[in-house]
Amino acid sequence: MPSFHQPSSRNPNLAQTFAALALLWIALLLPNRASEINAANFACLPLEALLLASLLQLPDIWGWLVRLAAAGILGLGIIFKLVDLGIDQAFGRPFNPVLDSRFPADGMQWLTGSLGTPGAWLAVALIASLLIWLILLVGIALGQLQAILSSPRIPAKQALTAMFLFWLGLQLSGNPIAGTPFIDWAAAHWHSARDSFADLEGFQRSVEHDPYAQTPDQALLSKLRGKDVLLVFVESYGRTVFDKPDYAAHILPLLKKSGAELQDSGIGVRSAFLTSPTYGGISWLAHGTLLSGLWIDSQSRYDRLVMSQRPTLNRLFQRAGWRTIAVQPAHTLPWPQGQYFGYDKIYAAQDLAYRGNAFNWITMPDQYTLSAIQRLERPAGPRPPVMAEIALISSHAPWTPLPRWVDWQQVGDGSIFSQARDGDAPAAVWQSTERIRQQYRKSIAYVLQTLVSYAKTYGDDKLVILVLGDHQPASFVTDNSASHDVPVHLIARDPEVIRAIDSWHWTPGLIPSAQAPVWGMDVLRGKWVETFSGEPGR
Structure with missing residues (x-):
C-alpha cells in the first residue's frame, strides 16, 4: 500500500x-x-x-x-x-x-x-x-x-x-x-x-403593498363594464419570430395579412413588446408577474407571492363584478396555487371534455380550447361578464405533430382532430436543430391564425382580447438571443377600448414598430387598471 x-x-x-x-x-x-x-x-x-x-x-x-x-x-x-x-x-x-x-x-x-x-x-x-x-x-x-x-x-x-x-x-x-x-x-x-437572499427580503415588502387594493369597486375597471376580457398567453411566442430572419420571413407577412383582415372586419389592434421574467420555460412566472404587477423571476418569489394576500388582476376583476376563470389545458394534476389567484372556475384538461387525440405532450389543440370556452362561458343570453386567463399550448415543444385549422362549426368535441397521428415523431424531428426551428415557426403560425380567426368569428362589441407570449423559446431555438421580450397585442371591436390606450403609444396592427414601447411584464397590470378604471388607484 x-x-x-x-x-x-x-x-x-x-x-x-x-x-x-x-x-x-x-x-x-x-x-x-x-x-x-x-x-x-x-x-x-x-x-x-x-x-x-x-x-x-x-x-x-x-x-x-x-x-x-x-x-x-x-x-x-x-x-x-x-x-x-x-x-x-x-x-x-x-x-x-x-x-x-x-x-x-x-x-x-x-x-x-x-x-x-x-x-x-x-x-x-x-x-x-x-x-x-x-x-x-x-x-x-x-x-x-x-x-x-x-x-x-x-x-x-x-x-x-x-x-x-x-x-x-x-x-x-x-x-x-x-x-x-x-x-x-x-x-x-x-x-x-x-x-x-437580500432580494427576497425586499420582495416580501413589495408583496405587502398594492396601490389598487383600496380602489372602490364601482370605479374599478369601469370602462370595461359588461365586456368579456380574455387574457391569452401564447406558449413560447417570443420576439425571436420578429428578429430572427428565418422566422420573420414567414411570420411577418402572416401578421401583416392578419392585421389587415381584422381591420377590414372592423376590429382594432394595437401591439408592443413586454419583457418576460423567464426564458425558455417556467411559464407560471410570467403569469404571476402580469397578474400581480410584481417581478416574479424565480420560484422562490412565486412561492412567496401565492402565500400572500396581494390582490391579482383576476381578483380586481372579480371585485368589479366579473366572473373570473382560468383555462389551463396543460394541467392534468391538482393545482393548489390556483386558489391564490382568485378564479371562480378553473378549467383543467379534464374539465374541457376533449375527445380527440393528444398531440404528444399537448393535451388538445388551441382551436379546441378556444371553442370550448366560447361554448362554456360565452353563450348567448344574460350572464355576468367573463374575465378569462387562457394558456394556449400548441406552440409548446416538441412542436410535432401540429394541428390543422378546421371550421369552427366542425370542432365539436374535438374528435375531428385525428391529425395527432400525422407527421413525424419527436425522435425524428429533434435530430436536427433546423427541423426543430421549422416546426416551432409553424406552431406559432398555427396559433396566430387560430386567434385571428376566433376574433373575426366571435369578436362582437363585448369582446376584448389581450394576447401575449409567456416567454421566448429555448435558446437553441432563438439561436442564443439575449432578449427576454415577447409580443403583446390588444384586439377589440369597440373603438373606445382602442382609443383608451392611445397614451400607451402601441403600434396599430399586429407588428410592433421599432419605436414601440418595451415594458416589463409587471408594468402592464398597473397600466391596465389605471387606464380602464374610473379613477386612479390610491
Whole structure:
C-alpha cells in the first residue's frame, strides 16, 4: 500500500498523462454557457492550475488532503457547470441554489410520474453513482498530476516558479489569457446566492403593498363594464419570430395579412413588446408577474407571492363584478396555487371534455380550447361578464405533430382532430436543430391564425382580447438571443377600448414598430387598471 507521500503512479504513460491533464483542464475552464464553449475560452492560463500544482507537492498527508479536497471541489465544479449548461439551455441563465431550490423536488416528481416510484429511485441511485464516479475520476487524474510533479526528471518547482512569473506578467499587461476562471465562476454563484437572499427580503415588502387594493369597486375597471376580457398567453411566442430572419420571413407577412383582415372586419389592434421574467420555460412566472404587477423571476418569489394576500388582476376583476376563470389545458394534476389567484372556475384538461387525440405532450389543440370556452362561458343570453386567463399550448415543444385549422362549426368535441397521428415523431424531428426551428415557426403560425380567426368569428362589441407570449423559446431555438421580450397585442371591436390606450403609444396592427414601447411584464397590470378604471388607484 502506498504511503501518503507517494503519488498514485510513479510512471504514468503518455495516454494517462494526457487524459488526466485534459480532465483537469476541462474542470477548470469549462464555461457554464453553451454559447461560450469554444477554443478561445480553453486557451487560457488559469491561476488555479498553478496553485493546485504547487499544493499537490506538499509532503505526506498534506499532499493527500489537498488531493482529496481538490477532487471534491473540481468534481462538484464539473457537475454544477453541467447543471448550469442545462439550466442555461432551458431558461437562459445559470443555476441559482437559492431561487432554484425546488428543482430537485420537481425533478423527483417528474421522474416518479414518468417511471413510477421504484424507477425514480433507481434513476436517482444511478445519477448519484455517476456523480461519485466523476469525483473519483478527478481524484485519479490528480494522482497522475502528482506523479508528474514528483518525477525527479522534471524540475517542477523551477517550472512552476517560471509559470507564476509568466502569469503575473500577462496579468499586469492586461492579457486575457491570464485569468482565474474557476474562482470567478464560484464567486459569481456565491454573490448570486447572497444577493438572492437580500432580494427576497425586499420582495416580501413589495408583496405587502398594492396601490389598487383600496380602489372602490364601482370605479374599478369601469370602462370595461359588461365586456368579456380574455387574457391569452401564447406558449413560447417570443420576439425571436420578429428578429430572427428565418422566422420573420414567414411570420411577418402572416401578421401583416392578419392585421389587415381584422381591420377590414372592423376590429382594432394595437401591439408592443413586454419583457418576460423567464426564458425558455417556467411559464407560471410570467403569469404571476402580469397578474400581480410584481417581478416574479424565480420560484422562490412565486412561492412567496401565492402565500400572500396581494390582490391579482383576476381578483380586481372579480371585485368589479366579473366572473373570473382560468383555462389551463396543460394541467392534468391538482393545482393548489390556483386558489391564490382568485378564479371562480378553473378549467383543467379534464374539465374541457376533449375527445380527440393528444398531440404528444399537448393535451388538445388551441382551436379546441378556444371553442370550448366560447361554448362554456360565452353563450348567448344574460350572464355576468367573463374575465378569462387562457394558456394556449400548441406552440409548446416538441412542436410535432401540429394541428390543422378546421371550421369552427366542425370542432365539436374535438374528435375531428385525428391529425395527432400525422407527421413525424419527436425522435425524428429533434435530430436536427433546423427541423426543430421549422416546426416551432409553424406552431406559432398555427396559433396566430387560430386567434385571428376566433376574433373575426366571435369578436362582437363585448369582446376584448389581450394576447401575449409567456416567454421566448429555448435558446437553441432563438439561436442564443439575449432578449427576454415577447409580443403583446390588444384586439377589440369597440373603438373606445382602442382609443383608451392611445397614451400607451402601441403600434396599430399586429407588428410592433421599432419605436414601440418595451415594458416589463409587471408594468402592464398597473397600466391596465389605471387606464380602464374610473379613477386612479390610491
